[in-house]
Amino acid sequence: MRRRRDSSYNGIPRWVMAVAAVGALLVLLPLAAMLGRVNWAQFIPLVSSESSLTALGLSLRTAAASTVLCVLFGVPLALVLARGDFPGQRLLRSFVLLPLVLPPVVGGIALLYAFGRQGLLGQSLEIAGLQIAFTTTAVVLAQTFVALPFLVVSLEGALRSAGSRYEAVAATLGARPTTVLRRVTLPLVLPGLASGAVLSFARSLGEFGATLTFAGSLQGVTRTLPLEIYLQRETDADAAVALSLLLVIVAVVVVGLSYRGPAPAGSGGRTARPGTAGNHGRVAA
Amino acid sequence: MRPGLGPRLRPGLRAGAALAVGAVAAGLAGCAAPAGDAGDAGKTVTVFAAASLKAPFTALAEQFEAANPGTTVTLSFAGSSDLATQISQGAPADVFASADANTMARLGGAGLVEGPPRDFASxxxxxxxxxxxxxxxxxxxxxxxxxxxxxxxxxxxxxxxxxxxxxxxxxxxxxxxxxxxxxxxxxxxxxxxxxxxxxxxxxxxxxxxxxxxxxxxxxxxxxxNTYPIAAVRTGKHTELAATFIEAVLGPDGQQLLRGAGFGTP
CATH class of the missing domain: 3.40.190.10 (Periplasmic binding protein-like II)
Structure with missing residues (x-):
């Protein structure tokens, strides 16, 4: 009972463990039940059918594109939110994080009113010859919309726990803000950025509601793997289960990657990460 | 791990936890209620109907409750395929009204349909x-x-x-x-x-x-497209289910369906 004296305290009350076990079961049991329903004899033909492979390919391509957009827009956003000091900052954060809690279908409706044919920007885009609805662009937009907060949250957390001491030193040595950002800040938070990017990718991969509402569903154009599963479920439960398992495997691999040690720190070059910076990365989202 | 959010959440945590526990308890109680109605046999009939039937069936349920005092019609609307899946997984339905014959046949094949389905609309x-x-x-x-x-x-x-x-x-x-x-x-x-x-x-x-x-x-x-209706074999309120099906096929039910744009079967 005197465990408190140990240098690293890890006494967990038994009842906490029991509740934790129930919590874990809540997640694991349905997945295990699904695994029990997989028609193994037909698994390979089911997941390698033309429509399945097309959907998987489209999902991987669009999720990759969305992740690039998330990094492109999410890094500046996270910097502004973590380091900036301006009125309305808290409000901006709330709005940027909104897609985390918004039902995706609401996101889809909002996107429709912005980029749809009758939407805010849609008419101007149409005149410019750009059509977004029912195209792969719409899928990428929907995925970016829902995945962006994951990157912003991860990176903002990394930025805050990293502090700004090194940047301050760099600045006193005459480095301009862009140089500080490039040679000090970004290398420091690279692991946080990497895990944020992986989470964004995973979220994009699973996107369903906003895509269905905003982009439609056409093989090879807008029908990503989750939409294909939703459709197959109507007639072929075996195919739906097989594809679900495929998506689970991809998701497990992707999420597993984000928690596998710090990302390669090569790109930092000579600036190298200060060794004492500690465990600034590994932001759990 | 989210320094921006952590401190702000903490004061409300206790209240939040209490609220969460309460909500879960209330949710569970709510879930348990329909199953508990089983003792109240003959009073409630649960109808699973294709989403397109929402307007006419809602109106018909009101008429049915008025014509049969003391009875309650519980309606659940969704895609026929979803409903059939729910029923085969043990959902407590007494009547199933499908938007297509194939879905009804699938349920019949699983031995879950009582008697031959009857077409009631198109x-x-x-x-x-x-x-x-x-x-x-x-x-x-x-x-x-x-x-x-x-x-x-x-x-x-x-x-x-x-x-x-x-x-x-x-x-x-x-x-x-x-x-x-x-x-x-x-x-x-x-x-x-x-x-x-x-x-x-x-x-x-x-x-x-x-x-x-x-x-x-x-x-x-x-x-x-023809719409069939049938009683569900696993349903607990067989008599009331049959009465409801008669009401759908009867003049009042048919009139409501015509009004919603459905054709004769």
């Missing part, structure tokens, strides 16, 4: 266009014009299967911009103006009122 496809008909769609063949953005149901769902039949009969091959997994999604794309035209059911157009315009086409008669 529905045909029609073309829905946004108000003003921006793409000037006048016929089924117009839907194949490259400039017309047409949305249809995927072939896996009943409305898509019906569309395929019409395509084969007319020799017109559609090049849809999207194949949705439910007819409501097709209608949604037309209402929002994203699509120039959509193939939906007559009843959908009627329910959407002035948000869409209808362009009827004679070839739709090639693909009539």
């Amino acid at each position: 529905n045909v496809l029609t073309i829905a266009v946004p108000p003003g008909n921006p793409a000037s769609v006048a016929s089924f063949a117009d839907l194949a014009r490259p400039s017309v953005r047409t949305v249809v149901c995927a072939a896996q769902v009943p409305c898509g299967a019906a569309a395929k039949v019409v395509e084969q009969d007319t020799g017109v091959t559609l090049k849809p911009v999207s194949e949705e997994s439910s007819v409501t999604d097709v209608l949604g794309k037309v209402i929002s103006g994203e699509a120039d035209a959509g193939l939906v059911y007559v009843t959908d157009v009627k329910a959407a009122r002035d948000r869409v315009q209808e362009v009827p086409f004679p070839e739709s008669a090639q693909a009539v």
Whole structure:
């Protein structure tokens, strides 16, 4: 009972463990039940059918594109939110994080009113010859919309726990803000950025509601793997289960990657990460 | 790990936790209630009906409750396929009204249907266009014009299967911009103006009122969708289920269905 004296305290009350076990079961049991329903004899033909492979390919391509957009827009956003000091900052954060809690279908409706044919920007885009609805662009937009907060949250957390001491030193040595950002800040938070990017990718991969509402569903154009599963479920439960398992495997691999040690720190070059910076990365989202 | 959020959350944590526990408890209690009604036999009939039946069945349930004092009709609307899956997984349904014969046959094949299903309504496809008909769609063949953005149901769902039949009969091959997994999604794309035209059911157009315009086409008669209804074998209120089915097939039920745009079976 005197465990408190140990240098690293890890006494967990038994009842906490029991509740934790129930919590874990809540997640694991349905997945295990699904695994029990997989028609193994037909698994390979089911997941390698033309429509399945097309959907998987489209999902991987669009999720990759969305992740690039998330990094492109999410890094500046996270910097502004973590380091900036301006009125309305808290409000901006709330709005940027909104897609985390918004039902995706609401996101889809909002996107429709912005980029749809009758939407805010849609008419101007149409005149410019750009059509977004029912195209792969719409899928990428929907995925970016829902995945962006994951990157912003991860990176903002990394930025805050990293502090700004090194940047301050760099600045006193005459480095301009862009140089500080490039040679000090970004290398420091690279692991946080990497895990944020992986989470964004995973979220994009699973996107369903906003895509269905905003982009439609056409093989090879807008029908990503989750939409294909939703459709197959109507007639072929075996195919739906097989594809679900495929998506689970991809998701497990992707999420597993984000928690596998710090990302390669090569790109930092000579600036190298200060060794004492500690465990600034590994932001759990 | 989210320094920006952590401190702000903490003061409310205790209250939040209490609230969460309360909500879960209330939720569980709520879930338990319908099962507990089993002792109240003969008073409640649970009807699982295709989403397109929402308006007429809701009205019919009210009439039924008025005509049979002390009874309650619990309605659950969703896609026929979803409902059939729920029933085969043990959902407590007494009556199942499907939007297509195949789904009913699937449930019958699983031994979950009591007696032969009875057809009570029919529905045909029609073309829905946004108000003003921006793409000037006048016929089924117009839907194949490259400039017309047409949305249809995927072939896996009943409305898509019906569309395929019409395509084969007319020799017109559609090049849809999207194949949705439910007819409501097709209608949604037309209402929002994203699509120039959509193939939906007559009843959908009627329910959407002035948000869409209808362009009827004679070839739709090639693909009539019939709605069967049956009692569920695992249902607990067999007698009341039979009474409800009679009400659907009876003059009042049929009149409500006609009013919603359904045809005779």
